[in-house]
Amino acid sequence: MTDSGKWFLWLDEKRSPYLNMSIDELLLTDSASTGAPVVRFYGWDRPAVSIGYVQSYDAAPHHTHTVVRRPTGGGVVYHNHDLTYTVVIPAGHQICELDRTESYHVFHRAIQCALGEFGVQASLSSSESAPVDRATMQCFVTPTRYDVVGNGKKYAGAAQRRTRDGILHQGSIDLAVADGNRELLIEKLITALQTQFAIEFIEFNVSKSLFDRATALAGTKYSTEEWNKHKHLVN
Numbered sequence: 001m002t003d004s005g006k007w008f009l010w011l012d013e014k015r016s017p018y019l020n021m022s023i024d025e026l027l028l029t030d031s032a033s034t035g036a037p038v039v040r041f042y043g044w045d046r047p048a049v050s051i052g053y054v055q056s057y058d059a060a061p062h063h064t065h066t067v068v069r070r071p072t073g074g075g076v077v078y079h080n081h082d083l084t085y086t087v088v089i090p091a092g093h094q095i096c097e098l099d100r101t102e103s104y105h106v107f108h109r110a111i112q113c114a115l116g117e118f119g120v121q122a123s124l125s126s127s128e129s130a131p132v133d134r135a136t137m138q139c140f141v142t143p144t145r146y147d148v149v150g151n152g153k154k155y156a157g158a159a160q161r162r163t164r165d166g167i168l169h170q171g172s173i174d175l176a177v178a179d180g181n182r183e184l185l186i187e188k189l190i191t192a193l194q195t196q197f198a199i200e201f202i203e204f205n206v207s208k209s210l211f212d213r214a215t216a217l218a219g220t221k222y223s224t225e226e227w228n229k230h231k232h233l234v235n
Contacts, residue, residue: 014043031090074159
């Protein structure tokens, strides 16, 4: 496919942890027919924690939070005070030609610019952290290369899954950078993404079929003990 300079934007609402992951998986599956990248901002309808694909279920506080396993890697992420977003890039797009680390770089450079609008002096981590146990690592205390960091803390991180359909990029940003103002942070991020990628956003048309399929997938996969409690192997 050719890059048209137009991406889809979905300003979603708070949803269950299971439905959030189901929607993201289907956006990747459908990316060829969608025909352009999709950026989705969304929230969580309850205290929730997501864990990476290969992580231990016991790494998360499952007695106090709803735990869902992501289809992407990375560490434990608490979703009580963050802005979560997803970018789905269809196969054949120029971003798919970048290696995983460099694709993190281009997305996080846009986030770095957005945070600058709030006076946050952020930079992109230049190196990997010391080796950690991937099964139990906490995302926001374990910076990796090109994570957004500053003042001794991590402001934003992400994880990816790459398939024949394209790239699923799931990210989290600490809302403290915008004093908790979710809407303003989204506004600044939209502007930064448009500048970074020289694109124009158009509204994503969310079909009933997508919601129906996502609801079914949430019931058969993402809400099940088989998916969430089983420690998956790297694939």
